[in-house]
Amino acid sequence: MSLQPYKGKGWFPKRRPTRLRATYNRPHGVRHLLAALDLKIDKLYGHASKTKKHQDILRFFQVLRRRFHRSERLYLILDNFSPHHHKKVKKWASENNVELVFTPPMLPG
Template identity: 65%
Template sequence: MDEFGPLEIRPYPGKGWFPKGKPQRRRADYSRTHGVRHLLAAYDLKGDKLYGHNHLRKTSKEFLAFLKVLRRRFHRSERLYIILDNFSPHKTKLVREWAEQNNVELVFTPTYSSWLNRIECHFAPLRHFVLSGSDYPDHAALADAIQSYLRWRNKNAKSQEILRLQKRVKVA
Protein backbone atom coordinates (compact mmCIF):
# COMPACT_ATOMS: atom_id res chain seq x y z
CA MET A 1 0.00 0.00 0.00
CA ASP A 2 1.26 3.48 -0.82
CA GLU A 3 0.19 7.01 -1.65
CA PHE A 4 0.41 8.49 -5.16
CA GLY A 5 0.32 12.21 -5.63
CA PRO A 6 -0.24 15.02 -5.15
CA LEU A 7 -2.54 15.03 -8.17
CA GLU A 8 -3.18 18.46 -9.62
CA ILE A 9 -5.55 19.76 -12.26
CA ARG A 10 -3.09 20.99 -14.85
CA PRO A 11 -1.94 19.93 -18.31
CA TYR A 12 0.54 17.08 -18.10
CA PRO A 13 3.06 16.97 -20.95
CA GLY A 14 3.39 13.76 -22.87
CA LYS A 15 2.52 12.03 -26.08
CA GLY A 16 0.34 13.90 -28.53
CA TRP A 17 1.06 17.44 -27.43
CA PHE A 18 2.67 18.50 -30.71
CA PRO A 19 0.75 17.23 -33.73
CA LYS A 20 2.04 18.08 -37.20
CA GLY A 21 0.96 21.42 -38.55
CA LYS A 22 -0.12 23.99 -36.01
CA PRO A 23 0.28 22.52 -32.55
CA GLN A 24 -2.36 23.36 -29.99
CA ARG A 25 -0.74 25.31 -27.20
CA ARG A 26 -0.95 24.12 -23.62
CA ARG A 27 -2.98 26.32 -21.34
CA ALA A 28 -1.19 28.29 -18.66
CA ASP A 29 -1.00 26.51 -15.35
CA TYR A 30 0.28 29.21 -13.02
CA SER A 31 -3.15 29.67 -11.45
CA ARG A 32 -4.14 26.40 -9.80
CA THR A 33 -7.40 26.91 -7.98
CA HIS A 34 -8.50 23.28 -7.74
CA GLY A 35 -6.14 22.18 -4.97
CA VAL A 36 -4.63 18.70 -4.91
CA ARG A 37 -5.86 15.17 -4.29
CA HIS A 38 -4.03 12.02 -3.26
CA LEU A 39 -4.50 8.46 -4.44
CA LEU A 40 -4.26 5.81 -1.75
CA ALA A 41 -3.50 2.58 -3.57
CA ALA A 42 -2.97 -1.06 -2.65
CA TYR A 43 -1.61 -3.99 -4.65
CA ASP A 44 -2.83 -7.52 -4.01
CA LEU A 45 0.13 -9.79 -4.75
CA LYS A 46 -1.92 -12.98 -4.73
CA GLY A 47 -4.65 -11.75 -7.08
CA ASP A 48 -2.44 -9.32 -9.08
CA LYS A 49 -5.02 -6.56 -8.56
CA LEU A 50 -4.72 -2.84 -7.87
CA TYR A 51 -7.17 -0.95 -5.68
CA GLY A 52 -7.29 2.78 -5.15
CA HIS A 53 -9.30 5.64 -3.65
CA ASN A 54 -8.83 9.37 -4.18
CA HIS A 55 -8.82 11.59 -1.12
CA LEU A 56 -8.53 15.29 -0.44
CA ARG A 57 -5.85 14.67 2.18
CA LYS A 58 -3.62 11.82 3.26
CA THR A 59 -3.98 11.81 7.03
CA SER A 60 -4.41 8.84 9.35
CA LYS A 61 -8.20 9.27 9.08
CA GLU A 62 -8.20 8.69 5.30
CA PHE A 63 -5.59 5.96 5.66
CA LEU A 64 -7.70 4.12 8.23
CA ALA A 65 -10.80 4.43 6.02
CA PHE A 66 -8.86 2.87 3.14
CA LEU A 67 -7.62 0.05 5.39
CA LYS A 68 -11.24 -0.69 6.34
CA VAL A 69 -12.15 -0.93 2.65
CA LEU A 70 -9.25 -3.36 2.09
CA ARG A 71 -10.29 -5.42 5.12
CA ARG A 72 -13.82 -5.81 3.68
CA ARG A 73 -12.39 -7.07 0.37
CA PHE A 74 -10.85 -10.16 1.96
CA HIS A 75 -12.23 -12.86 4.23
CA ARG A 76 -11.96 -11.99 7.93
CA SER A 77 -10.10 -15.21 8.71
CA GLU A 78 -7.30 -14.25 6.29
CA ARG A 79 -4.51 -12.28 7.90
CA LEU A 80 -3.69 -9.21 5.83
CA TYR A 81 -0.08 -8.10 5.57
CA ILE A 82 0.11 -4.46 4.51
CA ILE A 83 3.57 -3.31 3.43
CA LEU A 84 4.04 0.42 4.07
CA ASP A 85 6.64 3.12 4.09
CA ASN A 86 7.40 5.03 7.29
CA PHE A 87 4.93 7.86 6.69
CA SER A 88 3.67 9.13 10.07
CA PRO A 89 -0.11 8.59 9.44
CA HIS A 90 0.64 4.87 9.09
CA LYS A 91 1.92 4.69 12.66
CA THR A 92 -0.73 6.43 14.73
CA LYS A 93 -2.11 4.72 17.82
CA LEU A 94 -5.60 4.54 16.29
CA VAL A 95 -4.29 2.77 13.17
CA ARG A 96 -2.15 0.32 15.14
CA GLU A 97 -5.04 -0.56 17.48
CA TRP A 98 -7.45 -1.06 14.59
CA ALA A 99 -4.93 -3.29 12.78
CA GLU A 100 -4.45 -5.44 15.85
CA GLN A 101 -8.21 -5.88 16.34
CA ASN A 102 -8.88 -6.72 12.67
CA ASN A 103 -6.25 -9.35 11.88
CA VAL A 104 -4.07 -6.91 9.90
CA GLU A 105 -0.31 -6.76 10.21
CA LEU A 106 1.43 -3.53 9.24
CA VAL A 107 4.88 -4.24 7.83
CA PHE A 108 7.13 -1.20 7.42
CA THR A 109 9.92 -0.96 4.86
CA PRO A 110 13.30 0.23 6.13
CA THR A 111 13.92 3.99 6.04
CA TYR A 112 14.82 5.26 2.54
CA SER A 113 13.81 1.91 1.02
CA SER A 114 10.34 2.55 -0.36
CA TRP A 115 11.50 0.86 -3.59
CA LEU A 116 11.16 -2.46 -1.71
CA ASN A 117 7.39 -2.06 -1.84
CA ARG A 118 6.00 -3.92 -4.87
CA ILE A 119 3.33 -1.29 -5.55
CA GLU A 120 5.94 1.29 -6.62
CA CYS A 121 6.39 -0.25 -10.08
CA HIS A 122 2.63 0.04 -10.71
CA PHE A 123 2.67 3.83 -10.47
CA ALA A 124 4.72 4.25 -13.68
CA PRO A 125 2.03 2.67 -15.91
CA LEU A 126 -0.65 4.65 -14.07
CA ARG A 127 1.29 7.86 -14.74
CA HIS A 128 1.75 6.85 -18.40
CA PHE A 129 -1.83 5.81 -19.17
CA VAL A 130 -3.74 8.35 -17.04
CA LEU A 131 -1.61 11.47 -16.73
CA SER A 132 0.71 11.59 -19.73
CA GLY A 133 -0.66 13.99 -22.34
CA SER A 134 -3.80 14.80 -20.34
CA ASP A 135 -5.62 17.95 -19.26
CA TYR A 136 -8.57 17.05 -17.02
CA PRO A 137 -11.17 19.74 -16.31
CA ASP A 138 -11.60 18.83 -12.62
CA HIS A 139 -10.72 16.29 -9.95
CA ALA A 140 -13.85 14.23 -10.58
CA ALA A 141 -12.78 13.60 -14.19
CA LEU A 142 -9.26 12.72 -13.04
CA ALA A 143 -10.61 10.32 -10.39
CA ASP A 144 -12.88 8.69 -13.01
CA ALA A 145 -9.89 8.24 -15.32
CA ILE A 146 -7.86 6.65 -12.54
CA GLN A 147 -10.68 4.26 -11.62
CA SER A 148 -11.17 3.37 -15.30
CA TYR A 149 -7.48 2.63 -15.60
CA LEU A 150 -7.51 0.45 -12.46
CA ARG A 151 -10.46 -1.58 -13.82
CA TRP A 152 -8.75 -1.97 -17.20
CA ARG A 153 -5.42 -2.84 -15.59
CA ASN A 154 -6.99 -5.52 -13.38
CA LYS A 155 -8.49 -7.17 -16.49
CA ASN A 156 -5.29 -6.79 -18.57
CA ALA A 157 -2.57 -7.27 -15.97
CA LYS A 158 -0.35 -9.18 -18.39
CA SER A 159 -0.48 -6.48 -21.08
CA GLN A 160 2.91 -6.07 -22.76
CA GLU A 161 2.71 -2.28 -22.45
CA ILE A 162 2.14 -2.48 -18.69
CA LEU A 163 4.95 -5.00 -18.23
CA ARG A 164 7.33 -2.85 -20.32
CA LEU A 165 6.63 0.22 -18.19
CA GLN A 166 6.98 -1.73 -14.94
CA LYS A 167 10.43 -3.00 -15.94
CA ARG A 168 11.68 0.58 -16.28
CA VAL A 169 11.12 1.22 -12.58
CA LYS A 170 13.86 0.23 -10.14
CA VAL A 171 12.17 -1.89 -7.47
CA ALA A 172 13.05 -5.08 -5.64
Protein backbone atom coordinates in the same frame (compact mmCIF):
# COMPACT_ATOMS: atom_id res chain seq x y z
CA MET B 1 4.33 12.57 -6.91
CA SER B 2 4.67 16.24 -7.38
CA LEU B 3 5.31 17.30 -10.95
CA GLN B 4 6.43 20.79 -10.13
CA PRO B 5 9.64 22.22 -11.54
CA TYR B 6 12.60 22.67 -9.20
CA LYS B 7 15.35 25.25 -9.19
CA GLY B 8 18.71 23.92 -10.17
CA LYS B 9 21.54 23.73 -12.65
CA GLY B 10 21.45 21.94 -15.94
CA TRP B 11 23.23 21.58 -19.22
CA PHE B 12 21.81 23.93 -21.83
CA PRO B 13 23.05 24.71 -25.32
CA LYS B 14 21.94 28.37 -24.99
CA ARG B 15 23.73 31.00 -22.94
CA ARG B 16 20.61 32.09 -21.02
CA PRO B 17 17.81 29.57 -21.44
CA THR B 18 14.24 30.40 -20.50
CA ARG B 19 13.38 28.77 -17.20
CA LEU B 20 10.22 27.67 -15.49
CA ARG B 21 9.62 29.32 -12.17
CA ALA B 22 10.13 27.06 -9.17
CA THR B 23 6.67 27.40 -7.66
CA TYR B 24 3.18 27.64 -9.04
CA ASN B 25 -0.41 27.69 -7.84
CA ARG B 26 -2.74 24.73 -7.60
CA PRO B 27 -6.09 26.51 -7.95
CA HIS B 28 -8.13 23.31 -7.73
CA GLY B 29 -6.18 21.71 -4.87
CA VAL B 30 -4.55 18.30 -4.93
CA ARG B 31 -5.72 14.70 -4.55
CA HIS B 32 -3.84 11.96 -2.74
CA LEU B 33 -3.93 8.40 -4.03
CA LEU B 34 -3.89 5.47 -1.65
CA ALA B 35 -3.38 2.16 -3.45
CA ALA B 36 -3.02 -1.52 -2.61
CA LEU B 37 -1.97 -4.40 -4.85
CA ASP B 38 -3.40 -7.88 -4.27
CA LEU B 39 -0.51 -10.12 -5.28
CA LYS B 40 -2.68 -13.24 -5.33
CA ILE B 41 -4.96 -12.09 -8.16
CA ASP B 42 -2.83 -9.20 -9.48
CA LYS B 43 -5.54 -6.60 -8.79
CA LEU B 44 -4.99 -2.98 -7.81
CA TYR B 45 -7.32 -1.20 -5.37
CA GLY B 46 -7.26 2.57 -5.08
CA HIS B 47 -8.82 5.41 -3.15
CA ALA B 48 -8.41 9.15 -3.73
CA SER B 49 -8.76 11.61 -0.88
CA LYS B 50 -8.43 15.36 -0.39
CA THR B 51 -6.30 15.01 2.74
CA LYS B 52 -3.53 12.73 4.03
CA LYS B 53 -4.70 12.09 7.58
CA HIS B 54 -4.89 8.90 9.60
CA GLN B 55 -8.69 8.92 9.19
CA ASP B 56 -8.30 8.64 5.41
CA ILE B 57 -5.86 5.78 5.79
CA LEU B 58 -8.15 3.97 8.22
CA ARG B 59 -11.09 4.37 5.84
CA PHE B 60 -9.06 2.81 3.03
CA PHE B 61 -7.84 -0.04 5.25
CA GLN B 62 -11.42 -0.79 6.33
CA VAL B 63 -12.47 -1.09 2.68
CA LEU B 64 -9.56 -3.48 2.06
CA ARG B 65 -10.42 -5.55 5.11
CA ARG B 66 -14.01 -6.04 3.88
CA ARG B 67 -12.72 -7.48 0.59
CA PHE B 68 -11.09 -10.46 2.29
CA HIS B 69 -12.32 -13.08 4.73
CA ARG B 70 -11.71 -12.17 8.38
CA SER B 71 -9.65 -15.31 8.97
CA GLU B 72 -7.22 -14.31 6.22
CA ARG B 73 -4.36 -12.22 7.59
CA LEU B 74 -3.57 -9.10 5.56
CA TYR B 75 -0.04 -7.79 5.29
CA LEU B 76 0.08 -4.11 4.36
CA ILE B 77 3.49 -2.80 3.32
CA LEU B 78 3.73 0.89 4.15
CA ASP B 79 6.31 3.64 4.01
CA ASN B 80 7.21 5.62 7.11
CA PHE B 81 4.67 8.39 6.54
CA SER B 82 3.56 9.64 9.98
CA PRO B 83 -0.22 8.88 9.62
CA HIS B 84 0.69 5.21 9.05
CA HIS B 85 2.21 5.18 12.54
CA HIS B 86 -0.81 6.74 14.26
CA LYS B 87 -1.93 4.85 17.38
CA LYS B 88 -5.49 4.46 16.04
CA VAL B 89 -4.19 2.86 12.84
CA LYS B 90 -2.00 0.44 14.80
CA LYS B 91 -4.84 -0.40 17.20
CA TRP B 92 -7.26 -1.05 14.32
CA ALA B 93 -4.69 -3.31 12.61
CA SER B 94 -4.15 -5.43 15.72
CA GLU B 95 -7.92 -5.85 16.22
CA ASN B 96 -8.60 -6.80 12.58
CA ASN B 97 -5.99 -9.45 11.75
CA VAL B 98 -3.85 -6.99 9.76
CA GLU B 99 -0.09 -6.73 10.02
CA LEU B 100 1.50 -3.40 9.16
CA VAL B 101 4.96 -3.89 7.62
CA PHE B 102 7.03 -0.73 7.37
CA THR B 103 9.82 -0.20 4.87
CA PRO B 104 13.23 0.43 6.45
CA PRO B 105 14.14 4.12 6.75
CA MET B 106 16.77 5.58 4.47
CA LEU B 107 20.20 5.72 6.07
CA PRO B 108 22.38 8.79 5.55
CA GLY B 109 25.38 8.17 3.46
